Amino acid sequence: MATTTAPGAAPQEVRPRPARPRTFSGIKPSGEPHLGTYLGAVKRWVEMQDEYDNFFCIVDLHAVTVPQDPAALRRRTRELAAFYVAAGIDTAKSTILVQGHVPAHAELGWILNCITPMGWLERMTQFKDKSAKEGDNRERISAGLFDYPVLMAADILLYDARYVPVGDDQRQHVELTRDIAERFNRLYGETLVVPEAVIAETGARIMGLEDPTQKMSKSEDLPGQAIGVFDNPGVIRRNVMRATTDSGREVRFDPSRPGIYNLLTIYEVLSGESRPAIEARFEGKGYGDFKRALADLVLDVLTPIQERSRQLLTSGEVDDILRQGAERAAPVAGATLLRVKRAMGLA
Numbered sequence: 128m129a130t131t132t133a134p135g136a137a138p139q140e141v142r143p144r145p146a147r148p149r150t151f152s153g154i155k156p157s158g159e160p161h162l163g164t165y166l167g168a169v170k171r172w173v174e175m176q177d178e179y180d181n182f183f184c185i186v187d188l189h190a191v192t193v194p195q196d197p198a199a200l201r202r203r204t205r206e207l208a209a210f211y212v213a214a215g216i217d218t219a220k221s222t223i224l225v226q227g228h229v230p231a232h233a234e235l236g237w238i239l240n241c242i243t244p245m246g247w248l249e250r251m252t253q254f255k256d257k258s259a260k261e262g263d264n265r266e267r268i269s270a271g272l273f274d275y276p277v278l279m280a281a282d283i284l285l286y287d288a289r290y291v292p293v294g295d296d297q298r299q300h301v302e303l304t305r306d307i308a309e310r311f312n313r314l315y316g317e318t319l320v321v322p323e324a325v326i327a328e329t330g331a332r333i334m335g336l337e338d339p340t341q342k343m344s345k346s347e348d349l350p351g352q353a354i355g356v357f358d359n360p361g362v363i364r365r366n367v368m369r370a371t372t373d374s375g376r377e378v379r380f381d382p383s384r385p386g387i388y389n390l391l392t393i394y395e396v397l398s399g400e401s402r403p404a405i406e407a408r409f410e411g412k413g414y415g416d417f418k419r420a421l422a423d424l425v426l427d428v429l430t431p432i433q434e435r436s437r438q439l440l441t442s443g444e445v446d447d448i449l450r451q452g453a454e455r456a457a458p459v460a461g462a463t464l465l466r467v468k469r470a471m472g473l474a
């Protein structure tokens with residue numbers, strides 16, 4: 128690789144550019160993946176993957192910012208990888224990797240820590256929400272939880288990703304990634320690609336089924352809040368039928384009725400039908416009929432994904448995919464890390 132180095136300036140490298148723009152995104156294997164992660168992230172990745180050069184990550188190092196049972200973490204990491212493939216991520220077009228298999232993530236994370244002001248991290252709403260759950264008990268909040276968005280910035284920046292397809296709750300973290308990249312480039316010369324979040328208009332914030340004012344996530348307090356992508360059909364059907372709605376009857380997209388609005392949004396994203404078409408389909412029918420149709424639709428989508436995931440897990444195919452993914456990702460990440468280290472005088 129050709130480099131020219133002037134004193135005090137970042138080395139100029141002639142580096143091969145990917146033919147298609149890069150995307151990077153990831154999911155934590157800290158809980159079971161649910162319909163929110165599918166609709167806000169994985170389904171979008173599948174739809175976008177032909178146009179880009181994609182890296183989709185299972186971010187295990189992010190999961191351990193809160194305590195994890197080791198066996199469960201290992202199991203969920205494989206399951207999440209299987210889910211990506213079963214949902215339609217094609218390894219001919221996209222690289223699937225486990226974050227911890229590529230050590231450059233942690234190394235760049237450390238380096239970026241050193242240029243990220245504490246004040247920027249103190250403003251992160253997700254950290255504020257998560258740490259608030261521990262009340263005043265600061266012994267229970269890890270430094271990793273505070274520092275988490277810097278590792279996320281490292282994930283994205285290592286791959287020169289231009290686009291980061293995420294749900295709405297990650298917008299602030301991608302903004303921070305931009306700030307970190309811009310600050311690095313100001314301090315050490317143009318080195319890092321400044322990425323953009325790609326957030327869908329519909330489906331980027333799927334709400335919970337029990338409490339539709341809260342984002343869908345697996346919650347111990349509200350067991351029916353999320354539809355796990357690996358839940359069995361009986362559980363899925365029951366949770367959809369029990370979803371909180373209101374005393375109305377009309378099946379209409381009305382944001383002032385958050386329960387039915389959220390269920391309709393799920394229907395819209397899963398079916399790909401327009402809002403008027405969906406409203407026409409359920410005209411004169413009640414919430415019960417609509418919920419039954421929604422449960423059928425969810426099962427139509429998830430059942431084949433569950434079956435394919437099981438095959439990938441039992442055949443061990445998923446382990447080969449992850450091994451190959453790390454082999455493909457490591458040189459790309461390593462090249463960026465070297466660029467960064469050279470720019471800073473670390474190499």
Ligand code: TYM
Nearest residue numbers: 152153154155163164167168186279293294331332333343
């Ligand atoms: P995580 O694991 O919480 O969520 C993974 C992805 O799913 C989206 N998502 C949702 N979308 C719609 N409705 C919901 N209810 C819902 N819940 C989750 C999230 O917005 C996200 O896109 N910090 C990230 C993981 C990460 C990452 C990265 C993402 C680490 N490094 C680099 C992108 C790029 C996280 O905790 O996502």
